[in-house]
Amino acid sequence: MALANILVVDDETEIIDIIELYLNKAGYQVFRATTGEMAINLAVHKRPDLIVLDIVLPDISGFQVTAKLADLGLSDIPVIFLSCRNEEETIVQGLHLGDDYVTKPFSPSELTARVEARLRRKRATTTPSVAAENQQQLCFADLVIDLPAHSVRIRNTEVPLSTTEFKLLCLLVQNRHRVFSSEQLYELVWHTQGLDDVRTVMVHISNLRRKLEKFPDSKEYILTVRGAGYRFNHAL
Structure with a gap:
């Protein structure tokens, strides 16, 4: 089969x-x-x-x-x-x-x-995570992530994400107190190492931000830590 x-x-x-x-x-x-x-x-x-x-x-x-x-x-x-x-x-x-x-x-x-x-x-039944959580939903400010349904909503409006974007967002949210370098994100989400890992991660982070922050008065969900990488804005 x-x-x-x-x-x-x-x-x-x-x-x-x-x-x-x-x-x-x-x-x-x-x-x-x-x-x-x-x-x-x-x-x-x-x-x-x-x-x-x-x-x-x-x-x-x-x-x-x-x-x-x-x-x-x-x-x-x-x-x-x-x-x-x-x-x-x-x-x-x-x-x-x-x-x-x-x-x-x-x-x-x-x-x-x-x-x-x-x-x-x-x-995979769960999103790649360094510190896995058993929650069915992750909620921060106006952002709601439904893990079983693989859906993301902001103010009850569906945000269409690709499979990779969803996994990237969940990894950052589930480890919201940790800063990930581009190389670490590439290895954890793409499960491989590559010469173009930094550019690939930058493109997906940019695309994810554009989709999450297109709403009026939306929050800055993904922060850039200069010289270190990216983390989820756990202060929301």
């Missing part, structure tokens, strides 16, 4: 063939799409556990696909962007909208390992 269902989206069928071969060997079932609209349709009807998504597609971009999935309430599906575009601006945008970014040419073995890492985090 397949470990999980993976939707692979690329306009080059040869690339899908290679990815499918490696994912099948790892025990995953693969759904295939060569256009953005086909990907959205499959995501709605098949509810994959993860999406490997090209950015440059013949109809709409991969970024537009993620936006439409969010509108359909499917933003909780992890997305790994796979693209030949390697300019920093595009990579940063991809990390804003998805959970990981792999540039072409790529290693199929590495991509499979990244898929497995993302799915391990998704299957």
Whole structure:
């Protein structure tokens, strides 16, 4: 039986063939799409556990696909962007909208390992934490985090977060008296070490702040400790 269902989206069928071969060997079932609209349709009807998504597609971009999935309430599906575009601006945008970014040419073995890492985090019943708590809800000022439901609300308004953003926020909240460096956050949330860990964490922290602080008179939930890293504002 397949470990999980993976939707692979690329306009080059040869690339899908290679990815499918490696994912099948790892025990995953693969759904295939060569256009953005086909990907959205499959995501709605098949509810994959993860999406490997090209950015440059013949109809709409991969970024537009993620936006439409969010509108359909499917933003909780992890997305790994796979693209030949390697300019920093595009990579940063991809990390804003998805959970990981792999540039072409790529290693199929590495991509499979990244898929497995993302799915391990998704299957985890609790958020990664150094000091785990058994609370069902975490409440600070106007912020309410429902751990079992994987939802975040500010003033009873849902805040749409990606799986990675949710885990990052929960880690900071559950360890609110601790300062984490970018390297520590990357290792605890992404469960790996990498050369781009600092930039990846900075992008996700920035994205998380933007979503949490978009409300009028909202609090500053995540603080930067100069020279040390980040912590949750436990004074709320």
